[in-house]
Amino acid sequence: MKKVIANREIDVNEEGYLLDFSQWSKEIGEYLAEEQGISMSDKHWEVIKYLQDKQQSGEALSIRGIKKSGVIDIKEFYNLFPGGPLKKSTLIAGIPKPKSCI
Amino acid sequence: MKNLLILGAGTSGTMMANHLVSKLPKSEWQISIVDQYKTHYYQPGFLFLPFDIYTTKQVKKNGKKFIPKGVNYVQEEIELIRPEANEVDLKNGQTMAYDVLIIATGSKIVPEEIEGMSGPEWHKSIFDFYTYEGAKALRNKLREWEGGKLVVHITEMPIKCPVAPLEFAFLADSYFKNKGMRDKVDITFVTPLGGAFTKPRATKTLHYLLEEKAIKEVTDFNIERVDYENNKIIDYADQEVSYDLLVTVPTNMGDPVIERSGLGDDLNFVPTDKATLQSQEHENIFVIGDASNIPASKAGSVAHFEAEILTENILRYIEGEPLKEEFDGHANCFIETGNGKALLIDFNYTHEPVEGTFPFPGVGPLSLLKESRTNHMGKMAFRWIYWNMLLKGINIPFVSATMNEKGKKLEEVS
Numbered sequence: 001m002k003k004v005i006a007n008r009e010i011d012v013n014e015e016g017y018l019l020d021f022s023q024w025s026k027e028i029g030e031y032l033a034e035e036q037g038i039s040m041s042d043k044h045w046e047v048i049k050y051l052q053d054k055q056q057s058g059e060a061l062s063i064r065g066i067k068k069s070g071v072i073d074i075k076e077f078y079n080l081f082p083g084g085p086l087k088k089s090t091l092i093a094g095i096p097k098p099k100s101c102i
Numbered sequence: 103m104k105n106l107l108i109l110g111a112g113t114s115g116t117m118m119a120n121h122l123v124s125k126l127p128k129s130e131w132q133i134s135i136v137d138q139y140k141t142h143y144y145q146p147g148f149l150f151l152p153f154d155i156y157t158t159k160q161v162k163k164n165g166k167k168f169i170p171k172g173v174n175y176v177q178e179e180i181e182l183i184r185p186e187a188n189e190v191d192l193k194n195g196q197t198m199a200y201d202v203l204i205i206a207t208g209s210k211i212v213p214e215e216i217e218g219m220s221g222p223e224w225h226k227s228i229f230d231f232y233t234y235e236g237a238k239a240l241r242n243k244l245r246e247w248e249g250g251k252l253v254v255h256i257t258e259m260p261i262k263c264p265v266a267p268l269e270f271a272f273l274a275d276s277y278f279k280n281k282g283m284r285d286k287v288d289i290t291f292v293t294p295l296g297g298a299f300t301k302p303r304a305t306k307t308l309h310y311l312l313e314e315k316a317i318k319e320v321t322d323f324n325i326e327r328v329d330y331e332n333n334k335i336i337d338y339a340d341q342e343v344s345y346d347l348l349v350t351v352p353t354n355m356g357d358p359v360i361e362r363s364g365l366g367d368d369l370n371f372v373p374t375d376k377a378t379l380q381s382q383e384h385e386n387i388f389v390i391g392d393a394s395n396i397p398a399s400k401a402g403s404v405a406h407f408e409a410e411i412l413t414e415n416i417l418r419y420i421e422g423e424p425l426k427e428e429f430d431g432h433a434n435c436f437i438e439t440g441n442g443k444a445l446l447i448d449f450n451y452t453h454e455p456v457e458g459t460f461p462f463p464g465v466g467p468l469s470l471l472k473e474s475r476t477n478h479m480g481k482m483a484f485r486w487i488y489w490n491m492l493l494k495g496i497n498i499p500f501v502s503a504t505m506n507e508k509g510k511k512l513e514e515v516s
Contacts, residue, residue, distance in 0.1 A: 015302060059395075060259070062259060063258060083322065099295060
């Protein structure tokens with residue numbers, strides 16, 4: 001489905017995750033974060049960049065990965081993205097939500 | 103004489119031995135397979151063992167029976183893989199040289215990864231059902247358990263057979279109903295993911311199962327530790343879930359030999375090309391089944407589909423031909439929903455599980471993403487298929503290695 005954000009039309013799935021990463025920009029990320037009640041800081045962006053890099057190299061995203069990322073520890077990750085940190089951060093990063101097989 | 107060496111005689115390794123023994127010329131190739139264990143377990147059966155649906159005898163056989171004649175079966179622990187020398191060291195001091203290596207060492211649970219999990223309460227009030235020992239201990243516990251809070255829990259992804267924990271919760275609901283004590287048991291499903299079902303279509307179609315069976319869901323729960331003294335699991339957000347009986351799926355990791363040999367990622371899974379199944383670092387090493395890091399489900403059905411494509415790619419590699427980039431992540435799983443019913447799902451890297459019929463488009467007899475008794479019978483029949491066809495590398499009629507898109511209401515995965 002289509003969604004207009006930051007005056008641009010993007011394609012998202014039913015849960016609001018971007019379908020095409022090429023449509024992502026920092027501005028869009030900022031708006032998506034706002035919808036989640038998160039205002040982005042440099043630390044937030046550092047995490048987003050890390051997640052995007054991991055995703056692009058085909059690696060699965062996990063809390064364990066965060067632990068070893070050297071970017072942030074898990075408690076901090078929860079503080080930055082309260083609620084479901086992986087779920088929210090991937091949404092803002094414009095990459096697919098980590099999932100199981102069904 | 104050239105050597106093809108298979109590490110691990112589980113589902114994947116045994117299938118590869120059976121496939122390759124008839125394809126490689128015996129005058130040129132010696133096939134060897136190494137595994138330290140004598141017993142071959144039917145791992146899907148571990149789900150049924152705790153509920154007394156299967157007996158212990160139904161889930162294990164002597165592994166030797168399934169290794170074909172002409173294959174050198176070495177029962178010994180693997181010490182180290184040395185890719186630079188194309189050699190593998192065994193625990194007994196023996197060294198085996200290879201021209202082509204297939205890593206099929208699987209994955210195993212590592213409860214030690216979480217503080218308090220494998221402590222004094224392990225197999226007393228905290229259980230796994232991913233090992234023979236765990237499933238059997240849990241069976242004995244359930245036989246005498248008088249009820250309380252049952253928490254079914256996933257530690258972190260990826261895990262072998264990602265739906266098994268959910269099936270466990272469904273079967274537990276049936277089990278306690280049949281024992282006339284469902285009102286004494288409170289079932290909660292705790293997952294690090296956003297839901298028990300994580301794909302939009304499956305969530306929409308299947309969420310009713312949780313409601314119908316009164317199974318509570320705690321989502322986005324990333325466990326930090328088990329407080330076994332106070333019967334609680336605690337996550338990084340300080341969320342707590344209390345239990346009387348904790349059935350957990352601990353962290354799944356590749357075999358320690360992968361770590362010792364410096365061949366794995368953070369979880370000891372071997373980085374592998376997801377379409378060809380060749381190791382990313384060494385061109386004469388191939389990886390099949392749970393041992394690889396490919397983003398497909400860790401499940402026997404995936405290994406079965408991989409085996410067909412890997413067999414062809416090994417023959418191509420030997421002939422110096424380009425590898426087929428054909429593996430599409432195809433998985434096909436029965437999901438027990440309790441009460442003698444089951445679901446069937448069929449999916450791959452790019453398509454999520456959808457409704458439809460299987461294996462014949464428009465005909466069935468099995469229905470996809472829908473509960474039915476026929477699907478349950480399919481799952482029960484699968485044990486026979488596993489021992490008699492799958493391990494022996496006999497093709498299962500009408501089921502192809504890559505996913506068939508006909509007869510399905512398809513939708514691209516986001």
